[in-house]
Amino acid sequence: MSYKTLEVQNTKAIRFITEDKFRLLRHAILLLGILAILSYSKDVTQYRGSFRFLKVLLIYVPLVLMCYININFLVPVFFFKGRYVIYFALLILLVILSLNAISTVLDVFFPNKGTFDPHRDSEGRGFYESIVILIPIILVTTMIKLFQRWMKDNQRINELDRINFKMELNELRNQMNPHFLFNTLNGIKSLIRTDPDKAGMVIVKLSEFLRYQLYENNEERTLLKSEINFLSNFLDLETIRRDNLSVKLSSDTDCSIIKSIFLPPNLFTTFVENAVKHSVNINDEESFVHVKIDVKDNFLHFCCINSKDSNYVPSASEKSSGLGLGNIKRRLELLYGHNHTLDIYSSESQYEIKLTIPL
Template sequence: MLLLPYAIKFSFYVCFQAIAVYFNLYYLIPRFLEKSRFTLYITYLLITVLCTASLIVTGYYLGAFISGKSFEAIYGPGTYCLYYFYSNALPSTLASTTLAMSIKLTKNWIQTKRRQQLLEKEKLETELNFLKDQFNPHFLFNTINSIFFLIHKNPDKASVSLAKFSELLRYQLYECNDRQIPLINELLYLENAVELQKLRLDNHIKVNFQVSQAHTAQLGIAPFILMTLMENAFKHVSKHPDQPNWITITLHIHQDQLDFYVGNSTSYDTFTPMTPYKGIGLKNVQRRLDLLYPEKYELEVECQQNSYEVKLRLQLSELVDTQIKQPQPEIIYK
């Protein structure tokens, strides 16, 4: 019979504090705190804590009433009054409510951070896919125009260009869907693209394409990063009848550092410093570099009266799976 008052008191603590905790977590917080109604939330929370403490205090009196004993007989000598019981019930209720609220808010914060990270990752993937999809039609449009030009000028060259064009399409469709591809594949693609571009050029435009090191099997690169810079050179090269017209493309690899240079002669009458920026090409490359290689690249653009030069320095990383899907032919750089 002596344990009955303690059992009643304990049950009042557990039941009413649990009700207060759930009422705070699933009603007050979503309805007021999460909607930034802080004054109302604090007011209702204090009322909830006070009411809960009052209900718990009744457990002391109910236990003494049912057992038929005085507080001194149950709890020992002391001064037992309403203030004494509140001094126990109120801090305990406030502590349990605060602890549960802290756990809940911490859990919500962690879930929110994870959701934000997932959304940022999805946004990044979406933006990268959009930028890559934006490039492909840009390249295809220019290439189809070149082949159309060759059909009327030189059908034999047009046939060769169609064969190379099919190889480029195969590369785009099947070999460059990952965020990183083997660098050797990108170089092969770049060489084919240069040869395709050369088919439509006049003989008085000199093209110099050099790669200082071809042993790149362990390194990876984002697809189409180098391609756009090369394409701009062919797009804006000068066509002087009595002056040198040239395009120079060099690529040097030292360990994991790639140095890529593209330069071309320009016509001052038709070329302005803003010309290369009118299309999506260079802006596309800069945006993709910002997303894929933050603080790991340097891009310099130098525009002069008779030349336009782009220098890219890029820190590459090794591929997790460096195996090339298909055997690659030997690259012959000209």
């Protein structure tokens, strides 16, 4: 799976701008910077003592509020989601409201008498000076916010690449190793003698299974239909390798919807692999794996339930293969952030996984 990313040298300046541990210091510098700019503006330096402090405060508070509304609400909610027209319209409205608020408050505390220069051109200079101060503050803070988002996305994609690479290696090792193929081909050999028609169907499933692993698995996104077919082939092949294994893959979603949905490949493979692996029953009783995939309200719901033997003790190799679950959890975090839910339930007789992701 490949993504185009731009490698950026991780300098101290970039770490300071992007890392969370410097967040308080960044905000302190921003607040002090705005305060310093206001304190030495021409419209403020004409005052002395408490009048100067009061005027700085009355301008400073609305400017800071406007700045933080922009970077913490307008930019994430509208700009990052591509709603640029709404973003700029609301930003202009916010600027107008802020300037009007500043002007109204200053008229109350600094009427054009005594302490304030009576000439109207001074008011005009003060108004335009506020705009000159305001625009660079908005531009700089917005650009920093965009740069932070870009850097974090870059880091997420690079980490996702590394995790996907490890997962692909694990899947190739687990699914296309000689042991897997040997057992499957042995099962086909037996079927050729007992049920030639079924043997032909199994060969078709095996070819589809290998084709998906070799080709579609390397795409950035794949059809949900292809993913379901892959899981179906995998489960069917496992029933040949193992006796007393009952599998079921179902969906209540209309087939036309399933054929129209794209998602990252192999989101469910690790869960189903683990379900098959740990559904073994040491008393040779029937074990089962049930998988259900549905689409509702722009969310995909995946559920996998497998039987579990409380007396079964996994080998060291089986325990180490459980690392795949940690990889898929991290992959889901990188792909969907907090917009997905993953719930795992375990009892003495069965193991259940429920995953919900946005589409």
